[in-house]
Amino acid sequence: MPAECKVMLDSDSVSEKQTSSCRLTTALLVFTLCLAAAAAAAVLLFNKQHQEPQGDENSLDLHHTLRQISNVRAAIHLEGYYNPMRKNSVEWKPQVDQFHSQGGFELDHNEIVIPQRGLYFVYSQASFRVSCSSGEDDLSSHNSLVHLSHTVKRWSSTYESDDRNRKYETILHSIRTACQKTSSSDPDQEGKWFSTVYMGAVFNLSQGDRLRTVMEERMLQDLEDDPGKTFFGVFAL
Known part of the structure; x- marks a missing residue:
């Protein structure tokens, strides 16, 4: 009986270690996914910031051309x-x-x-x-x-x-x-x-x-x- 009791205790210990390992793996996976999502968001924000000035520049060129047309010299x-x-x-x-x-x-x-x-x-x-x-x-x-x-x-x-x-x-x-x-x-x-x-x-x-x-x-x-x-x-x- 003492031997069986000891075996039972060792089995519980192994189960707890496996559970802890699974939790750690899950936490690492969630952390990795969060990092990937943050990186994707950063890339999208970067592209948007670099595309907007170009659009503004094109808009300014158009407005400048329109001003030139409207301000034709006599x-x-x-x-x-x-x-x-x-x-x-x-x-x-x-x-x-x-x-x-x-x-x-x-x-x-x-x-x-x-x-x-x-x-x-x-x-x-x-x-x-x-x-x-x-x-x-x-x-x-x-x-x-x-x-x-x-x-x-x-x-x-x-x-x-x-x-x-x-x-x-x-x-x-x-x-x-x-x-x-x-x-x-x-x-x-x-x-x-x-x-x-x-x-x-x-x-x-x-x-x-x-x-x-x-x-x-x-x-x-x-x-x-x-x-x-x-x-x-x-x-x-």
């Missing part, structure tokens, strides 16, 4: 033509060739109207085809030396004048000499000569200011009005 570009009915200026026409207008610019009575106060670059070009002659006997003739000029004038409400008696002031003026030939000139270059007068500068203009061009009537008949040769424009800075 500009106008006109092509010029010869109109026999207009005696002192090129005829500026919209809706032809390279014409464009945005930001509130208007063409009124052959004049550009400034939409709002600010700095603007004003430019204009006039191209001519003039007849030239050569030879010692022709050097003193009218066609041996031709003066070409082009002018841009401004009217502003800041001037001391009323709308009925508008006083225009010159803001751009250019003049050049063409057809200065000698008897030794290349005979192949006889006949028509082509010359261009270009000018441009920055001005501080007010809303409602008007810009117009002026040219001598005698030069208008020699105007080159093919696309891209004679133009007038303004754009905001």
Whole structure:
């Protein structure tokens, strides 16, 4: 009997050890699963944090592009033509060739109207085809030396004048000499000569200011009005 009792006690001890071992194994398994779950959560959080800035950056780029589209700078570009009915200026026409207008610019009575106060670059070009002659006997003739000029004038409400008696002031003026030939000139270059007068500068203009061009009537008949040769424009800075 004592021996059996001892055996019984040893069996209980082994059972307790097995139970403890199972509990430890279960605890380790649960701990491992917890670690795996935490690691997976950390990976998901990391990926989300790195993906969100990219989305924000794309959104910022889109908003920046939209702002650029909505904040288009004011500009106008006109092509010029010869109109026999207009005696002192090129005829500026919209809706032809390279014409464009945005930001509130208007063409009124052959004049550009400034939409709002600010700095603007004003430019204009006039191209001519003039007849030239050569030879010692022709050097003193009218066609041996031709003066070409082009002018841009401004009217502003800041001037001391009323709308009925508008006083225009010159803001751009250019003049050049063409057809200065000698008897030794290349005979192949006889006949028509082509010359261009270009000018441009920055001005501080007010809303409602008007810009117009002026040219001598005698030069208008020699105007080159093919696309891209004679133009007038303004754009905001």
